[in-house]
Amino acid sequence: MNKKTQSVRIVFCGGCNAGYDRVAAAADIRRRLKADEAFILIDEGRPDIVVAVCGCTCACVDGRSFGNARIIPVTDERAARDILTILKKAGAPSVPIAI
Amino acid sequence: MMMTAEAYEASLRRLNLKVYMFGQKVSNVVDHPIIRPSMNAVARTYELAHRPEHEAIMTATSHLTGKKINRFTHIHQSTDDLVKKTRMGRLLGGATGCCFQRCVGMDSLNALSMTTFDIDAKYGTEYNKRFVRYLEYVQENDLTCDGAMTDPKGDRSLPPHKQKDPDLYLRVVEVKNDGIVVRGAKAHQTGAVNSHEVIVMPTISMREADKDYAVSFALPSDAEGITYIMGRQSCDTRKLEMGTIDRGNPFFGGHEALVVFDDVFVPNDRIFMLKEFEFAGHLVERFASYHRQSYACKVGVGDVLIGAAQTIAEYNGAEKAHHIKDKIVEMNHLNESLFCGSLACAATGHKEPSGTYYVNNLLANVFKQNVTRFPYELSRLAQDIAGGLMVTLPSEQDFNDPETGPVLKKYFQTREGVLPENRARILRLIENISLGTAAVGYLTESMHGAGSPQAQRIMISRLANMEEKKKKAKALCDIRDDE
Numbered sequence: 109m110n111k112k113t114q115s116v117r118i119v120f121c122g123g124c125n126a127g128y129d130r131v132a133a134a135a136d137i138r139r140r141l142k143a144d145e146a147f148i149l150i151d152e153g154r155p156d157i158v159v160a161v162c163g164c165t166c167a168c169v170d171g172r173s174f175g176n177a178r179i180i181p182v183t184d185e186r187a188a189r190d191i192l193t194i195l196k197k198a199g200a201p202s203v204p205i206a207i
Numbered sequence: 208m209m210m211t212a213e214a215y216e217a218s219l220r221r222l223n224l225k226v227y228m229f230g231q232k233v234s235n236v237v238d239h240p241i242i243r244p245s246m247n248a249v250a251r252t253y254e255l256a257h258r259p260e261h262e263a264i265m266t267a268t269s270h271l272t273g274k275k276i277n278r279f280t281h282i283h284q285s286t287d288d289l290v291k292k293t294r295m296g297r298l299l300g301g302a303t304g305c306c307f308q309r310c311v312g313m314d315s316l317n318a319l320s321m322t323t324f325d326i327d328a329k330y331g332t333e334y335n336k337r338f339v340r341y342l343e344y345v346q347e348n349d350l351t352c353d354g355a356m357t358d359p360k361g362d363r364s365l366p367p368h369k370q371k372d373p374d375l376y377l378r379v380v381e382v383k384n385d386g387i388v389v390r391g392a393k394a395h396q397t398g399a400v401n402s403h404e405v406i407v408m409p410t411i412s413m414r415e416a417d418k419d420y421a422v423s424f425a426l427p428s429d430a431e432g433i434t435y436i437m438g439r440q441s442c443d444t445r446k447l448e449m450g451t452i453d454r455g456n457p458f459f460g461g462h463e464a465l466v467v468f469d470d471v472f473v474p475n476d477r478i479f480m481l482k483e484f485e486f487a488g489h490l491v492e493r494f495a496s497y498h499r500q501s502y503a504c505k506v507g508v509g510d511v512l513i514g515a516a517q518t519i520a521e522y523n524g525a526e527k528a529h530h531i532k533d534k535i536v537e538m539n540h541l542n543e544s545l546f547c548g549s550l551a552c553a554a555t556g557h558k559e560p561s562g563t564y565y566v567n568n569l570l571a572n573v574f575k576q577n578v579t580r581f582p583y584e585l586s587r588l589a590q591d592i593a594g595g596l597m598v599t600l601p602s603e604q605d606f607n608d609p610e611t612g613p614v615l616k617k618y619f620q621t622r623e624g625v626l627p628e629n630r631a632r633i634l635r636l637i638e639n640i641s642l643g644t645a646a647v648g649y650l651t652e653s654m655h656g657a658g659s660p661q662a663q664r665i666m667i668s669r670l671a672n673m674e675e676k677k678k679k680a681k682a683l684c685d686i687r688d689d690e
Binding site for chain 2: 119120121122123124125130131134161168169170
């Protein structure tokens, strides 16, 4: 992970058949990211990283509106809990990682 | 601008609808206890559009204005839009456990976006221009539209113009300089009294002799001359009783109505087809295919039913029995098979000359054919798992009665930690979906809505490419017809 602070935006898929509580998972992710100085949360605009909280492994988030942001799909509660590890492990990959 | 659920309810209160039920005029439609749950279900389509966790499915970008709109007012611009429509159906079916009524308007708008374009291409008319202006109005105000297609039809062996009573199909009775006057009725109108607008379409293919019946238009739902007569639903008056348990789903429901047009004036700018009889079948087919795709909602209701079946199995202490597990597997198999069908017809859709994306017609019909069957089997399995108590359980009043209540709580106790009240609630929910008020939507609407089973079989017969199939078979066993 770069020393520079990276902007992160949390978004959702549509949640047609979510396998877990995505709203609670997003709140959990938000709390963890807020506690880490490496990240700054933004709610609008194009971030460095998009954390896409998706209800299933289909992870159908439309990334087109986020420019070149890396899209990190979260598809279960465990991934939400491990978000900091996942982001730091991901470093700066050019493609979304599978979780 | 997208309405909130609260704004939607307030907008309905401003309507001046003429509604009858049980032989009486309904003075307060929104708060009537039998109608109210259906209003709640439509309100959910507004509420979820404002939630970030559902925004990606529930909203779209208008191709007319570039603004964010509720997906129910959107014209599909890609196969991704069609897939999202399927996903939205499942989401809302699961969130309401019933018919949420708003898909029919969306399907009418999409079908008209194509048919008006195609009529104009042939005749140089301006229906599409009118329609686009109307669509912008619907999108801007986030309106709920009733898509009114099904005429009463009288003697099914006779075309519209040969019916003994000419009003058994809705028709044009007068053409004026500034509009037309129509008379007739539309039956089975889902969500009619929860709608701001009613969009009328013909119900069958027509020939020249029926051209007065080839008419499509949109009107405010409270236009002068429109009357609504509410349909009954199994167990509907439970909503008038004290308590909520016996309703099964105390929050949401659907409704249908007969909508009568008694010499109603339609201004020219609201007419989208007038006597172009050869396009009646065109419009019917397009609407029907979209609406067949819309039955993805039953997958969401199926999710609820499967969840209820698993819950009652656990309450009864039966969830580990092999046959119960197998029945739950079968229910999931059937439900996900339905989802596959709706997704498939969406993902393999195509762009029409108007620019609107249209579902794969063959697959939409195959999907809907399965919808006429699978929910019945899902209901049978749910009733099997629930046990007979689902239909022999005494009323909520009996549970609350000081004399009978303790007796019922003693004899209807089950696995430790499970409240008899909760057992009753889940049983009533299964009853609601499989033979109560919600069965209107989950079963009979699955059978006949968007066309009865035979309608899909006719389309499958027409669309399946039999010549290519024969060629493949003959090639593999070395039959050479040209020899």
